[in-house]
């Protein structure tokens with residue numbers, strides 16, 4: 001019996017999570033596994049009512065689940081930064097979900113903005129460090145609000161944090177057919193931080209002689225992702241660069257409507273989410289694309305060890321995008337949110 005914490009969150013989060021849970025229900029019946037969900041109302045609405053984002057003990061409680069399924073975080077009436085920091089980042093950091101795993105895979109039949117590129121060229125995975133870097137929240141102001149103001153935002157790179165991320169990426173690369181890993185950094189400018197990354201990468205690489213390694217500066221990675229995405233199999237990178245290149249990745253795989261990710265603690269409780277935001281203007285209209293949330297549910301099944309079920313969800317999504325929906329964009333799918341969920345269930 002799997003214990004799943006569900007945080008539908010803000011905006012369109014609840015709508016897409018509902019479709020993901022619909023698929024989970026159907027696939028559990030097909031494969032005969034049991035699970036129990038507990039829903040948490042964390043998000044903007046709760047914050048505005050109570051003034052708190054996560055109550056005391058919330059992280060301990062979430063840590064007691066096998067996995068967490070998250071919809072979206074971000075509320076138009078809450079100042080940017082509060083929910084992001086005290087909910088999303090608090091869970092990522094608090095549960096030490098030190099990997100952010102983001103597959104960039106173009107399914108057959110999906111429109112891609114890149115000319116002459118198809119599913120054969122766009123199939124890689126980004127392993128983003130998820131517990132430190134520029135996201136560590138270290139820094140401060142001096143003389144705030146004066147002409148002499150100083151703002152410092154420190155990039156924290158620990159040998160332990162960097163090495164465990166790189167090691168995880170090598171394992172991901174080893175598990176794939178191509179077995180190729182690219183370090184994406186900026187060693188020519190971040191001569192301390194990314195020197196550490198480069199050294200850790202080179203040292204861990206010795207243990208993985210079956211994995212081919214490569215290096216590219218982050219600006220060049222952006223260029224290649226557009227020009228020759230087939231260069232990449234697995235990319236490992238720091239938190240901030242990973243955030244940026246995975247939005248670019250989402251665009252070349254067909255948009256935010258399909259992009260999913262996992263915040264992974266390989267030894268603890270992981271959290272799966274569609275990587276797009278809460279899309280306030282589409283909230284409650286039954287128009288948002290639930291496929292990213294459904295793909296996140298597939299990744300969650302993989303994490304639970306339900307490999308067959310995960311694969312089945314993935315191929316159902318592939319069938320729906322190639323044979324049914326007209327576009328992955330909001331209002332252009334040719335189907336409503338709930339109908340797309342039904343199509344996936346039918347294709348299981």
Ligand code: IPM
Nearest residue numbers: 073084085088089243246275
């Ligand atoms: C993401 C998001 C978050 C991030 C924000 C909402 C804090 O952009 O999951 O990529 O920067 O990690």
Ligand code: MN
Nearest residue numbers: 243244247275
């Ligand atoms: Mn992002």
